[in-house]
Amino acid sequence: MKLRQILIGLLLAAVFLAGCTAGVKTTYAEDYFAKVTDDLGREVIIKEKPQRIISLAPSHTETLFALEAGNRVVGVTEYADYPKVVNEIDKVGTIKEPNVEKIIQLQPDLVLAAGITPKEVITRLNELGIDVVGLNPTDVSEIIDSISLIDKATGQVEEAEIITTEMRNRVEEITETVAKNVDEAQRPKVFYEIWKKPLYTAGPETFIDDLIHLAGGINIAHQAEGMWPQYSFEVLLAENPEVYLASSHSWKHQVSKESILQREKFQEIKAIQNERVYIIDQDIVNRASPRIITALEKVAKAVHPELFN
The missing domain is CATH 3.40.50.1980 (Nitrogenase molybdenum iron protein domain)
Known part of the structure; x- marks a missing residue:
């Protein structure tokens, strides 16, 4: 009888501990919206889905609108001009010289930086608790990967899947034609x-x-x-x-x-x-x-x- 009670007690304890462990993993997973490793080699944990995004490169701006996240963009760089609606969005300096004060004023919860964004700008924004994801593709394949990275950071997964699949198919069509002929x-x-x-x-x-x-x-x-x-x-x-x-x-x-x-x-x-x-x-x-x-x-x-x- 005592042995049975002991076994039942151990089983209940095991179930309890397993439940606690699983609870910790689930809670941890729910503690953040996304975790990405950007092109600058930094692991960025984004706690909530970004609602106020600033783009520090015209290419990022184009991608955000292509991913149907344009309604969340609150700041862009001076030479961002596509699509035309971005001309109505607040400017935050140039790609090489972002205006940190203007960025802070716009209260973003996500900033998409470029490879040439000054490191001190990224550091300053991080110190203020603003999530920064850096993108620095060097060829067409990496551009497609960077679009996937933006989708992870912004939550536009379905839109990105459609766009990147089409891009890869169009590249493949051209490269296969070249290879054959x-x-x-x-x-x-x-x-x-x-x-x-x-x-x-x-x-x-x-x-x-x-x-x-x-x-x-x-x-x-x-x-x-x-x-x-x-x-x-x-x-x-x-x-x-x-x-x-x-x-x-x-x-x-x-x-x-x-x-x-x-x-x-x-x-x-x-x-x-x-x-x-x-x-x-x-x-x-x-x-x-x-x-x-x-x-x-x-x-x-x-x-x-x-x-x-």
């Missing part, structure tokens, strides 16, 4: 003009470099030193690109296909001779947002019109 030796040389005077281009570890590669081209500046190297005309002519890409902003918003075709000495370049000059919106190729896939499709059409037109 283009030998490595057939990849055309491509130059992207960032600025006219002096001549600057996009080097390694830039979105543009990755876009050109995914689209089946060879960025002639891929081996250059630095992300935004300066190019001399002599080097450009020596590389002799077959495709010339540029954005209208590269010279006082006056760059066009016609103006490039008429440049002195440029007639010696293959791309100019064959009129393979294409103007692409600078924002879609430089912002880590869902529109990067639109940029990829435009670059693919420019590099391989026979495959994508």
Whole structure:
């Protein structure tokens, strides 16, 4: 009888302890809304679903609106301009120089920072108890991952799943077409003009470099030193690109296909001779947002019109 009582007592104790342990895990899980590791290597615990979000990069702003979280955005940077409704949102400085006082005034519960956001700004906001998630993608694949990171931090899971799946499918469609139809030796040389005077281009570890590669081209500046190297005309002519890409902003918003075709000495370049000059919106190729896939499709059409037109 005593043995039975002891066994029952041990069983009840075991059930009680198991219940306590399970309770601790459940309570701990319910103690926060989300826990993420951001691109800056920081673990960020977000206690409640953010209701007042500040974006410190135009790309983050675009992504938040694409994820249908735009109604919770209370602050954006100076050059955020897409979608148009963001022009009505309070500005909090530039991507390189955020206005900490303005950020504090807007009372955010989440700030999305960029890779170039000053560390002292992030530290200051953390000290004030404001959650900061840093994003710093370097290529198209990482851009898609960063959208998933934003969805975890904001709770827009279903919307992000739809967007990222579509983005991956569109990338796969282009890369598979390139793989089936283009030998490595057939990849055309491509130059992207960032600025006219002096001549600057996009080097390694830039979105543009990755876009050109995914689209089946060879960025002639891929081996250059630095992300935004300066190019001399002599080097450009020596590389002799077959495709010339540029954005209208590269010279006082006056760059066009016609103006490039008429440049002195440029007639010696293959791309100019064959009129393979294409103007692409600078924002879609430089912002880590869902529109990067639109940029990829435009670059693919420019590099391989026979495959994508």
